[in-house]
Amino acid sequence: MKKLLALLLALVMVFSLAACSGGNDAEEPSGNEGEEPSGNEGDGGETPSGETDENGLVSWKLGMMDPGAWNATSGPLYAQMEAACEALNVELYYVVAQENSAEGHIAAIQNMIGADCDGIILLNGPLVQGIVQQVADMCDEAGVYWSLSWTKIEEGDGNYEACMNSEYFVSTTYEDDVHSANWCTNLLGELGCTQLCEIGFAAGNATGDMRDQGVQQGLEEYSMELLAEERDQTLTSTSDGGKTIMDRFITSYPQMDGLVIAGMSQFVLSGVVSSLEENNLQDDIQVTCIDFHEYQTQYLESGVLDGIIGGHVVGTYYSLILMANLMNGTPLTEEKALIEDNFIELASYEDALIWDEYGNTGDIYTAEETLNMMQKVNPDFTYEDLLAVVDAYSLDDIVTRAEARA
Amino acid sequence: MSGKTSAPAAARTKSQDAISTAQKVKNIVFTNFPLICLIVIIAFLGIVTSGSLFSSYNVQTILNQMFLYVLGGFGCLFLFAQGGIDLSMAANIGMAAILGARVLEVSIPLGIAVTILTATAVGVIMGLIYAYAKIPVFIQGLGMNFLINGMLYPLCGGRATIPVSRTLTALQSSTTEIIITVVALAIVILAYNYTKFGRECRAIGAGEVAAVQSGINVKRVKTMAFIITGLTCGIVALLTLIRTGSASQTTGANFNFNVMLSMILGGAVMTGGTGVKVRNAIIGAATLIVLQTGLGLWGMNTRIQEIVKGVLFILMIVSTTKLESKIVK
Amino acid sequence: MQKFKKLLTSIGMLVVIPAAVYAIFCIVRPDAFLTSGAVYSVFLQSCAACVLAWGISFSLTAGITDFSVAAERILGTVLGVILSRSMGIAGLVIGCLAVAIVCGVIKAILNSMIKMSSMVISIAYVYILGAVGSIVQGTNSMILTSDMCVLGKSPAIWIITAVCGLIMFLLNHYSVFGANCRALGGSNKIAREAGVSKGKTEGKAIIFASIFAAISGIMATSYGAGTVAQTGLASMSIIFPAIIGVNIGLLLTKWVDITFGTIAGVVTMNILGTGLTAMGVPAQLKDTFTGAFLLILMCLSSFLSMKRAEKVRRQASELAAQAAGAAN
Known part of the structure; x- marks a missing residue:
C-alpha cells in the first residue's frame, strides 16, 4: 500500500513540477491558471470583451500551431508574431499537432477551440493535409475566427469555396510559390546551367507542387534539363541526408551543373555545401534555394550558394493585424481578405548582410508600427494602407523603415 | 483441551481473513491501477x-479524439492477446484510405468496399506470414510498413490530397461515433470473452506450445487475428x-x-495472455487523449508538456507492471 | 581445404546480395555505376549508418527494441554542436558521448527495474528526448563549420568505422557479453537458467547501443556539417533503416559474422537508394523494395530452416525406427 501511495505521490509531484514550469512559460508571461475563459462557444462570434490595455485594445487569445524546433525559416515568423501579440494585448497559445497528418491537425485545432481561443491563425497545414473544409466547419460551429498563411486559394477550387462560405474566415496570406521556384531556376539558367537536379518536399505536398510548376517553367524558359529529383524524407530531414543526396547526384549525374533546393533547405543545405566542398565542385555546380537558412550569408560569401529566396515571415503578421482590428470592433474590411505578400530575394553576399542586419531581427515591424496599424490607436489607418504595407515589403522597405526609426 | 486449541485456530483464521480482505483491497487497487x-x-x-477540461466542447473533443484509438485497440486485442503487434497498421490505413478515396470519387458503395477490402487483404497476407x-x-x-509506405505516393496518382465528397463527411457526428463505439464494444466483449476464438487467442499468448498441445489450430487463430486487425484498419481508414x-x-x-x-497505458501486457483485456483499449486511449488535451489546456509550455x-x-507503465506482479490470487 | 571452402562460401554470401543489386543498376546505368567513385560514395554514405546498426545489433539480438536511440543521438549532436563553438571538435565528441552515457545508464537502470518489453517505454523516451533536444537547441545554430567536420571526412571516417567494426567483431566473437546477448535472444528462460544475468547483459547492450549511436552521431553530423532537433516521433525514421540493416545481417549470420552481414545490409540499402535516384524513379519506392526484400528474405530463410529441422527430425525418427527394428 505504501508503494502505491508513493507512486500516486510521484504522479502528483510530476504534475506540480510541471505546474512550476508551466507558470514560467516564456510564451505566456501572464500565465493562465485560474483565468476565466472568455467563452466563445456558440455565442455567435462576438468579439471578445476582455480587459483593455493602456492603448484601449481588448485582450484576446490567439491559437497557433507549435513551431517545433527553431529554424531560420519559421523562427523569425514566430518571433515576429510573439512581438506583435505582446504589443496588441493578445495572448498567444501554442498547440502541438501530435501527428503530422490530417487527423493530428484536426485534433490540434479542436484543442485550440477547447482552450477558448478567440481566433486561430494557421500556416499551410490545412492546405497540405487537405482539411481546409474541416477547419472551416469546426471554426464556424464554435464561432472562432480563423485565418490561413502560406496558403494560396483560387476561385474554382474546393478550398476557396470552403473559405468564402465560412462565416468566421478572416483572411489568407500567401506568396507566389510558382515565382519563388521560378526565380531559383531562372537564376541557374542565367548562370549558364543546363543540367539540373532538384531537392524538394516529399511528393504530394501542395506547396511543393506549386514550386515544381515554377521549376518546370524555368526549365522551359532556359531550355534546361531536369536530371533527377530527391524527395525522400528520411534523407531530406537531416543534414547528413543532404550530403548523401548530393553525393548520389554527383555520382549518378557527372554532367550536372546546377541544383535547385525547392524545399527542406533548412535541413539539407549544409550537407549539400559540405559535399560540394569535399568534391571541389563549388565552381562547377551552381546552387539556388528556397527558404532562408541560418548560414546563407557565409555560403553566399564563399560563392557555394548563388541565390536564396525566402523571408516570407510576415504573412501571419498581416493576418494578425486584420484579426486584431476585427476583435477590437474596427474591422479593416468587410471582405474576406486574400493577400499576396512578397518574398525577399538574396542574390548576393551584400543582400544577405542587409537581411542579417535589418530583417533577421525578430521584429521586422516594431511594436510602434504594429500599434499604428490598429484603427483604435490610429483611426486613419485603412485596409488600403495595410495593402500598401504588404506591397512595400522588400529588402529596401525594411532598410528604409529601420533607418527612419534610427 | 479442545477449547484451548480452538481459540488460537479461530484467531488464526480471523487474522487470515483480515489479511485476505486487505489483500483483496490491494488486488482491486493493483488490478485497476491504470483506471485509478x-x-x-x-x-x-x-x-x-x-x-475547463469538463466543458461540453472539451469532453466532446476528447471523446472524438479517443474514438479511432479505441476502435484500433479493439481490433488489435486479439493479436495483442497472442503477444503479437501489427506495426504495419499506419501504412495499411494510409493505403486503404488513398485507394478508397480514389474509388469514392466514382462510386460511394464501391469506395467503401475498396477501403475495407484493401486493408483486410493486407491483414490476410500479414496473417499468413x-x-x-x-x-x-x-x-x-x-x-x-516500409513496403506499403513506399507505394503511397504512386498510389496518390501525383495528387497531394484526395478529397472525399461532402455527402460522406456529413455522416460525421458525435452520436454516430458513440453508436459505433458501443456496437463495437458489444461485439468485442462477446467475441473476446465469450467465444472459443477469444479463449484460443489468450491461450496462445499464455504459451504457444501448450496451446498447440491442447489441440488449438494455432495457424488459423494467428491468421484470423491479423485479418481482424486488417479489417479494423479498413474501418479506421474509412x-x-x-x-x-x-x-x-x-x-x-x-x-x-x-x-x-x-x-499498454490501459494496462495490457505485451506478452499477451489473460493480461490483455477489452477495457485496456478504452482506459489507455482515454489516458493518452486526456493528457494531450489537459496539459495543453493548463497552458503548459509545449516542450514541457512532451516531457511530462x-x-x-x-x-504508469512501470508501476502497472510492478503492481500486477504483486496481485495474489 | 574445408576451411578454405567455408571462407569462400562466407565471402560469397556476404557479397552476393549487394553485388546482385549493384549489377542490376550497372546494366541500367553503366555510365553512373561502373565507376570507382560510385562504389566509394556508396561506402562513404554507409559508414555512419553501419556504426548505428552495429550499436543496436546487441540489443536487438538480446530481444530489446529501442526506438529512442535515434532521439538520443540527435540530442547528443545538438549539445555537441553547441559545445563545439567553444571547445572545437572535442566539444562535439564530449557532447555526443556525455548524452549517450547519461541516457544509456538511465535507460539501463530503468530497464532492470521494469523487466518488461522495452519497445513501448522507448516511445516515451522518444517524446522526452525530442523535447529536451529542442529546448537545448533553442535558437542556436546547428551548423558545423567545415573545419569541425574532420571526423566525417576521409580518412577519419574510415578509421572510426574500422575501429568500431573491430570492437563489434571482437565483442561478438570473443566476449561473454556477445554470447550472453545471443543466449538471451534465443531463449530468455534457458539463458537465465544457464546463469546469464538478464539485467546486466541487457544493461550493457543498452549502454553499448547508446555509445555506438553517439559515435555514429558524431560521424553523421561531421559528414553532413550539421544536425537539427526533431520533436515528437519524427526521429524514429532514422532508426528503422538501421533495424532493417541488422536484420539482413542476422539473416546472413549462418555464413558470416553479423559485423560483416550488417555492412552488407546497410550497403545494399544505399545501393538501392543511389540506383533509384540514378534511374529517376520516385525515391519513396526504395522503401517498398527494402521492405519486400526483407520480408522475402526472412520468409525464405525461415522456410529453409524449418525444412532443415523437418529433415533432421525425419532422419532421427528413421534412425529410431531402425534401432527399434534391430532390437526386435
Whole structure:
C-alpha cells in the first residue's frame, strides 16, 4: 500500500513540477491558471470583451500551431508574431499537432477551440493535409475566427469555396510559390546551367507542387534539363541526408551543373555545401534555394550558394493585424481578405548582410508600427494602407523603415 | 483441551481473513491501477484547468479524439492477446484510405468496399506470414510498413490530397461515433470473452506450445487475428476519410505506435495472455487523449508538456507492471 | 581445404546480395555505376549508418527494441554542436558521448527495474528526448563549420568505422557479453537458467547501443556539417533503416559474422537508394523494395530452416525406427 501511495505521490509531484514550469512559460508571461475563459462557444462570434490595455485594445487569445524546433525559416515568423501579440494585448497559445497528418491537425485545432481561443491563425497545414473544409466547419460551429498563411486559394477550387462560405474566415496570406521556384531556376539558367537536379518536399505536398510548376517553367524558359529529383524524407530531414543526396547526384549525374533546393533547405543545405566542398565542385555546380537558412550569408560569401529566396515571415503578421482590428470592433474590411505578400530575394553576399542586419531581427515591424496599424490607436489607418504595407515589403522597405526609426 | 486449541485456530483464521480482505483491497487497487491513474489525472487536470477540461466542447473533443484509438485497440486485442503487434497498421490505413478515396470519387458503395477490402487483404497476407513463416512479428510489421509506405505516393496518382465528397463527411457526428463505439464494444466483449476464438487467442499468448498441445489450430487463430486487425484498419481508414474529408500519404501516420502505447497505458501486457483485456483499449486511449488535451489546456509550455507526458507514461507503465506482479490470487 | 571452402562460401554470401543489386543498376546505368567513385560514395554514405546498426545489433539480438536511440543521438549532436563553438571538435565528441552515457545508464537502470518489453517505454523516451533536444537547441545554430567536420571526412571516417567494426567483431566473437546477448535472444528462460544475468547483459547492450549511436552521431553530423532537433516521433525514421540493416545481417549470420552481414545490409540499402535516384524513379519506392526484400528474405530463410529441422527430425525418427527394428 505504501508503494502505491508513493507512486500516486510521484504522479502528483510530476504534475506540480510541471505546474512550476508551466507558470514560467516564456510564451505566456501572464500565465493562465485560474483565468476565466472568455467563452466563445456558440455565442455567435462576438468579439471578445476582455480587459483593455493602456492603448484601449481588448485582450484576446490567439491559437497557433507549435513551431517545433527553431529554424531560420519559421523562427523569425514566430518571433515576429510573439512581438506583435505582446504589443496588441493578445495572448498567444501554442498547440502541438501530435501527428503530422490530417487527423493530428484536426485534433490540434479542436484543442485550440477547447482552450477558448478567440481566433486561430494557421500556416499551410490545412492546405497540405487537405482539411481546409474541416477547419472551416469546426471554426464556424464554435464561432472562432480563423485565418490561413502560406496558403494560396483560387476561385474554382474546393478550398476557396470552403473559405468564402465560412462565416468566421478572416483572411489568407500567401506568396507566389510558382515565382519563388521560378526565380531559383531562372537564376541557374542565367548562370549558364543546363543540367539540373532538384531537392524538394516529399511528393504530394501542395506547396511543393506549386514550386515544381515554377521549376518546370524555368526549365522551359532556359531550355534546361531536369536530371533527377530527391524527395525522400528520411534523407531530406537531416543534414547528413543532404550530403548523401548530393553525393548520389554527383555520382549518378557527372554532367550536372546546377541544383535547385525547392524545399527542406533548412535541413539539407549544409550537407549539400559540405559535399560540394569535399568534391571541389563549388565552381562547377551552381546552387539556388528556397527558404532562408541560418548560414546563407557565409555560403553566399564563399560563392557555394548563388541565390536564396525566402523571408516570407510576415504573412501571419498581416493576418494578425486584420484579426486584431476585427476583435477590437474596427474591422479593416468587410471582405474576406486574400493577400499576396512578397518574398525577399538574396542574390548576393551584400543582400544577405542587409537581411542579417535589418530583417533577421525578430521584429521586422516594431511594436510602434504594429500599434499604428490598429484603427483604435490610429483611426486613419485603412485596409488600403495595410495593402500598401504588404506591397512595400522588400529588402529596401525594411532598410528604409529601420533607418527612419534610427 | 479442545477449547484451548480452538481459540488460537479461530484467531488464526480471523487474522487470515483480515489479511485476505486487505489483500483483496490491494488486488482491486493493483488490478485497476491504470483506471485509478486515469481518474487521478482527470481530477487533477480538471482542478488546475478550473474545470475547463469538463466543458461540453472539451469532453466532446476528447471523446472524438479517443474514438479511432479505441476502435484500433479493439481490433488489435486479439493479436495483442497472442503477444503479437501489427506495426504495419499506419501504412495499411494510409493505403486503404488513398485507394478508397480514389474509388469514392466514382462510386460511394464501391469506395467503401475498396477501403475495407484493401486493408483486410493486407491483414490476410500479414496473417499468413505470421502463421506460416514464423519471423519476428515486430520485424514483419516494420517490413510491411516500409513496403506499403513506399507505394503511397504512386498510389496518390501525383495528387497531394484526395478529397472525399461532402455527402460522406456529413455522416460525421458525435452520436454516430458513440453508436459505433458501443456496437463495437458489444461485439468485442462477446467475441473476446465469450467465444472459443477469444479463449484460443489468450491461450496462445499464455504459451504457444501448450496451446498447440491442447489441440488449438494455432495457424488459423494467428491468421484470423491479423485479418481482424486488417479489417479494423479498413474501418479506421474509412472513418478517417469521413472525419478528415481527404486522404494523403500522411493518413494514419503513427497510428500503430499510438494504439500500442494506449493499449499498454490501459494496462495490457505485451506478452499477451489473460493480461490483455477489452477495457485496456478504452482506459489507455482515454489516458493518452486526456493528457494531450489537459496539459495543453493548463497552458503548459509545449516542450514541457512532451516531457511530462513521457515521464508519466514511463511511471504508469512501470508501476502497472510492478503492481500486477504483486496481485495474489 | 574445408576451411578454405567455408571462407569462400562466407565471402560469397556476404557479397552476393549487394553485388546482385549493384549489377542490376550497372546494366541500367553503366555510365553512373561502373565507376570507382560510385562504389566509394556508396561506402562513404554507409559508414555512419553501419556504426548505428552495429550499436543496436546487441540489443536487438538480446530481444530489446529501442526506438529512442535515434532521439538520443540527435540530442547528443545538438549539445555537441553547441559545445563545439567553444571547445572545437572535442566539444562535439564530449557532447555526443556525455548524452549517450547519461541516457544509456538511465535507460539501463530503468530497464532492470521494469523487466518488461522495452519497445513501448522507448516511445516515451522518444517524446522526452525530442523535447529536451529542442529546448537545448533553442535558437542556436546547428551548423558545423567545415573545419569541425574532420571526423566525417576521409580518412577519419574510415578509421572510426574500422575501429568500431573491430570492437563489434571482437565483442561478438570473443566476449561473454556477445554470447550472453545471443543466449538471451534465443531463449530468455534457458539463458537465465544457464546463469546469464538478464539485467546486466541487457544493461550493457543498452549502454553499448547508446555509445555506438553517439559515435555514429558524431560521424553523421561531421559528414553532413550539421544536425537539427526533431520533436515528437519524427526521429524514429532514422532508426528503422538501421533495424532493417541488422536484420539482413542476422539473416546472413549462418555464413558470416553479423559485423560483416550488417555492412552488407546497410550497403545494399544505399545501393538501392543511389540506383533509384540514378534511374529517376520516385525515391519513396526504395522503401517498398527494402521492405519486400526483407520480408522475402526472412520468409525464405525461415522456410529453409524449418525444412532443415523437418529433415533432421525425419532422419532421427528413421534412425529410431531402425534401432527399434534391430532390437526386435
